[in-house]
Amino acid sequence: MNSCSLGVNAFRSSVQAAAHHLTRPCIRLLPAASLSARCFSSWPLAQQQPPPPRRGGHGRSGLAAPALLRSARPVLPQWLGIRTLIGGPPIPIHYVDIPPGYLDQDGLPFAKRDLDTAAVVAIFGPHISTTEANLLLRIMHGRRVAGTLEDPTVRINTMMFSKEHQKLALEYLRHNLPVDEIANAGLRAEDELAALEKGTDLAEDQARRGPGYTSKVKLYKDVEAEPKKDSVYGPSALDAIRARNKAKWDAELKRREEEKKKREEEERHGKAGPLQVAGKRQTRQLSPKMQEYVAKAQSDLKEPPKMKSWQRLLPSAVFVLGLSGLCLAYAEFYKPAKRADRLFPDIPPAAATVGTLILANVACWALWKIPPMWRFLNQYLMIVAATPRAATMFNAMFSHQSAFHLLQNMAVLWFLGVRFHDEVGRGTFLATYFASGALGGLGTLTWAVLKNRLDVASLGASGAIYGIGAAYLWLHRFESFRILGFPAPPSDGFQGLSLLALAAAINIGVVFIPRPLTVDIASHLMGMSVGVAAAHLVEMKREAKKREQAGEAKQA
Incomplete structure (x- = not known):
């Protein structure tokens, strides 16, 4: 077995890329997002101004949506919101609307009908069933209305759900179904105190409610408290508790009202729209000039254009197929120039080719x-499923937003690309690179459109780099490699085929991690497939050349 040693992970540190992205709840913003393996994001309703630009690249390694992002929370697009549903009984949102016999484990209806699978995936990702997701939403909405969000005695009913899913459910409900949670919690506290004074249990009082039940407790801001008769026993402990709670609730309501006014003012000033990329929370106020650039860069679309699936896919598919044909022709007919005719005769061809690609990526960054x-x-440098442009299938593979993502991709491109170039030549190298990147982008777009994930966007060079890495490892699939000197002798190292299988397994395994998916698996796997196919064509060409040479030798 021939043993080689690579100075960097033979196929881009897929584990590092996955870990880097899965620690983020979503992608960052258009002019500011750091991504590592082509990522996905939703378009939440903007609530804050986005930070200045930083973003990740495409390897199909960076994802983002078409405009600037404001909030790191993955939120269901507005056109899938609860308020679009019609018919059915009214949805309870007030404490006094709690029906008789309400139980925390059953929850309350949060919509006229349950969400379907597509909507559930858009909110929670693929790691929760539709039935469980709707149950969680009912329970969390019931707690918002009943004022028990912070009640530890009911948490046992949601122990089966992860904290991340509970957080996403609460954010979705708060975004689509406003409820005055503070007021409801205050009303519940008042009823509990009243039940305590009577020596009864609040649950028993609620169980005796009839259809016309109305709580005697009113919001302090809506009804003036009646003058209380002096008690012969003096002020009670319950009176002191009520006073403290009233002061706390009043302060919280005032704070929320101020935040709401400030947020509305910022949104008006920034002209925010819902079709935006999710991103990092704003930590400082942007200058007026920067806010102007942010507003101009954002999309004015309220929802994706109405188009059939084939209408979204056909232009990009025709473009990519044409580009792939040109790549095949280039690989077949390319003739290397003589050294005297080269632009940089003293630089090895592999270094010149790979170095030029790296410079192009740095320029786009x-x-x-x-x-x-x-x-x-x-x-034009980002693939957007809602509004696809054919040229972005090529352009996006040069686009990176974060320095880390760029450095990560370009390091792998240098260490593997130079080796592959030296072995197959410039024509086959460039054909493999561009075909892998373009077909990887088309794979992402196809997946997003067919799954109706029009909130997906992507950029980066990972698809092309996965193609180069897969092609090189396939040509040496039965040879051995050491990664950073591991494993140490006398072991021969890892076979190329095992490294290729490991890279594929890691990408597929990321899908089953119970976290919001931010890695562009479709682009990675498509790039790998194109790379293996390109390597197979190289082997067939070599075999044909050997047979031709053998035939000529016999004739001689």
Whole structure:
């Protein structure tokens, strides 16, 4: 077995890329998002101004949506919101609307009908069933209405759900179904105190409620408290508790009202729209000029354009198939120039080719640091499932937003790309690189459209790099490699085929991790498939050449 030693992970540190992205709840913003393996994001309703640009690249390694992002919370797009449903009984949102016999484990209806599978996946991801997701939403909505969100005695009913899913459910409900949770909690506290004074249990009082039941407790801000007769026993402990609770509730309501006014003012100033990329929370106030660039870079669309699936896919598919045909022709007919005719004769061809690609990626990364360019980059250097452009299948593979993502991809491209280039030549190398990147982008777009995930966007060079890595490992699938000197001799190391299988397994395994998916698995796997196919064509060409040479030798 031939043993080789690579100075960096033979196929891009897939584990590191997955861990880097899965620790984030979502992608960052258009002019500011750091991504590592092509990622996905939703378009939440903007609530804050986005930070200045930083983003990840495409390997199909970075994902983002078409405009600037405001909130890191993955939220269901507005056109799938609860309020679009019609018919059915009214949805309870007030404490006094709690029906008789309400139980925390059953919850309360949060919509006219349960969400379907597509909506559940858009909110929670693929790691929870539709039935469980709707039950969780009913329980969390019931607690908002009953004022028991912070009640530890009912948490046993949601222990089967992860904290992340509970958080996503609560955020979705708060976004689509406003409820005054503070007021409901206050009303419940008042009823509990009243039941305590009477020596009864609140649950028993609630069980005796009839259809016309109305709590005697009113919001302090709506009804003036009646003058209380002096007690012969003096102030009670319950009076002191009520006073403290009233002061606390009043302060909380005032704070929320101020935050709401401030948020509305910021949104009006920034002209925010719902079709945006999810991103990192704002930590500082943007200057007026920067806010102007942010507003110009955002999309004015309220929902994706109405199009059939084939209408979204056909232009990009035709473009990518044409590009792939050109790549095959280039690989077949390319003739290397003589050294005297080369632009840089003293630089090895592999270094010149790979170095030029790296410089192109660095230049596109630098463009993301220029605010006036954000709108153009959003439109033409990012694959957006809602509004696809054919040219982005090629352009997006040069686009990175974060320095870390760029460095990660370019390091792998250098260590594997130079080796693959030396072995197959410039024609086959460039054909494999561009075909892998373009078909990887088309794979992502196809997946998003067929799954109706129009909130997905992607950019980066990972699809192309996975193609180069897969092609190189397939050509050496029965040879051995050491990664950073591991495993140590006398072991021969890892076979190329085992490394290729490990990279595929890691990408597939990420799908089953119970966290919001931010890695562009479709692009990675498609890039690997194209790389293996390219390596197979190289082997067939070599075999044909050997047979031709053998035939000529016999004739001689």
